Amino acid sequence: MTHRTVRGKIQYIYEARGSDEEFGWEWFSITHHEDGQHTVRAQCEIKAGFVAERSVTRDVVYSLDRQYRPLDCFVRLHESGHFLGAGWFRFDGQCAHGVAKSVKTGVTTQIIPLDNPIPSVGAHPLLCDMLHCMAYDHNKQARVQRSRGVMMTSLELDGCSGPFLTPHNMDIEYLGEENVSVPAGSFDAEHYRFPGVEFPEEEVWLVREPLQFVRVRVGGSMKSRYDLIKISNE
Amino acid sequence: MRLPKTRNEIVVGIMNHKTIRGKVAYHSHASGKQREFGREWFSITTHQDGERTLRAQCEIERGVVAERDVLRDVTYTTDSLFRPVDCYTRIHANGKFLGAGWMRFRGCEAECESLSATNGRVSQRVRLERPARSLGSHPVSSDAFHLPRFDHRLQDRVQYQPDVWMTSLEHDGCSGPLLASLPLSLEYCGRETVTVGAGTFEADHYRFLIEVATGAVPRQHPTEDLWCLPNSYIFIKATVGGYMAASFELVELDLGI
Numbered sequence: 350m351t352h353r354t355v356r357g358k359i360q361y362i363y364e365a366r367g368s369d370e371e372f373g374w375e376w377f378s379i380t381h382h383e384d385g386q387h388t389v390r391a392q393c394e395i396k397a398g399f400v401a402e403r404s405v406t407r408d409v410v411y412s413l414d415r416q417y418r419p420l421d422c423f424v425r426l427h428e429s430g431h432f433l434g435a436g437w438f439r440f441d442g443q444c445a446h447g448v449a450k451s452v453k454t455g456v457t458t459q460i461i462p463l464d465n466p467i468p469s470v471g472a473h474p475l476l477c478d479m480l481h482c483m484a485y486d487h488n489k490q491a492r493v494q495r496s497r498g499v500m501m502t503s504l505e506l507d508g509c510s511g512p513f514l515t516p517h518n519m520d521i522e523y524l525g526e527e528n529v530s531v532p533a534g535s536f537d538a539e540h541y542r543f544p545g546v547e548f549p550e551e552e553v554w555l556v557r558e559p560l561q562f563v564r565v566r567v568g569g570s571m572k573s574r575y576d577l578i579k580i581s582n583e
Numbered sequence: 584m585r586l587p588k589t590r591n592e593i594v595v596g597i598m599n600h601k602t603i604r605g606k607v608a609y610h611s612h613a614s615g616k617q618r619e620f621g622r623e624w625f626s627i628t629t630h631q632d633g634e635r636t637l638r639a640q641c642e643i644e645r646g647v648v649a650e651r652d653v654l655r656d657v658t659y660t661t662d663s664l665f666r667p668v669d670c671y672t673r674i675h676a677n678g679k680f681l682g683a684g685w686m687r688f689r690g691c692e693a694e695c696e697s698l699s700a701t702n703g704r705v706s707q708r709v710r711l712e713r714p715a716r717s718l719g720s721h722p723v724s725s726d727a728f729h730l731p732r733f734d735h736r737l738q739d740r741v742q743y744q745p746d747v748w749m750t751s752l753e754h755d756g757c758s759g760p761l762l763a764s765l766p767l768s769l770e771y772c773g774r775e776t777v778t779v780g781a782g783t784f785e786a787d788h789y790r791f792l793i794e795v796a797t798g799a800v801p802r803q804h805p806t807e808d809l810w811c812l813p814n815s816y817i818f819i820k821a822t823v824g825g826y827m828a829a830s831f832e833l834v835e836l837d838l839g840i
Contacts, residue, residue, distance in 0.1 A: 350652045383678025404598045408658050423671040430599055430631025437685035448696050
């Protein structure tokens, strides 16, 4: 079997109150399949009282093609210990398809015609934030590039609604290479920024080859950082 | 977005779910010598509302169960009585995408939306004679989730189960995913002390008597013995005889304490 899997854990640290407070975790793995597909699995836990007054647990299994374009994504959410919603979303180039059930909206099906293949999915694990950056084209001159039609599974900051697909445009700015130290080690990382418009400004540090999450920082009222604290390659 | 209340108005940082994590190693001596032919990483979260979510990533190497490699992702949720709520499955066969699907159960209805390289896009609706009591999604850690079906209040040591729902009838789960049902019998063999790589446990021993099935499976499935923790049904060990000559043992367990 020639696939490769990386497993890790991310710590969520709230900084808005002047000191570091751990407010969540994300256990993840990424498998790079023999046929070029990538599968990202993430289990996220967010405590109540930081991003919102609710706790959130989230399961995501998100698969992408060889060029990191979305194929399908499963999301399951609990809000404050109670089931909120689950859904499966597929992207075939012509349409985005969604089927979901939620305690708030019942069973919903969605078919969204696409003018262009979607660049990425915002399913809310930090791993998905990293994967937005894989749509950035380093062959282009533009330092700030617009990602049109990113499919969000929720527009809440903590991702705690739906899940339901909503197209969203976002800008991605490349800020260069930086050496970044996190508890899992020191990495020569690529640094990107999502300028804050509808969401708070966010910075992402990642290693592109082989792909690895390093750190995310979110500004504004949600001032927080998300550090890689464990990593293992198999 | 709703604005957060002040810290004094809410219970900050309390989460009442519990998650355990583990790893299972698959071994076989079918070729005459012991060989590791697969592995499974799993976690089970018991939510505050009683739902259980089992996540598993399974790897099966070719040559023991079938002449194909299988990679499988499963996210399977049950209610507080271990009855299926929904299940997402994604399968690679021999390194290539085979299929993915999401199954949902509600009362006497089961639904499956799937996409596969073999069948294309499939929507499936099944009217059930009675609400589903378990789903075979193929991680061995989820095999234990069939066992709450066994009614310990009854005298019968062997209990017939007419409608066990499966995501695939292949022994390695490498088809579909598509809903299918399978009859089998469960035997309770008693409580035993079992030692595996993750430790020594007092476990309940059950047997899946799949040979009583009436031709529903493409190939006769050998008898499977399974040991799990009482009440929580956390997988400890399984053995499968016949052509597989396989054992599946918990080698890592983090109880999240």
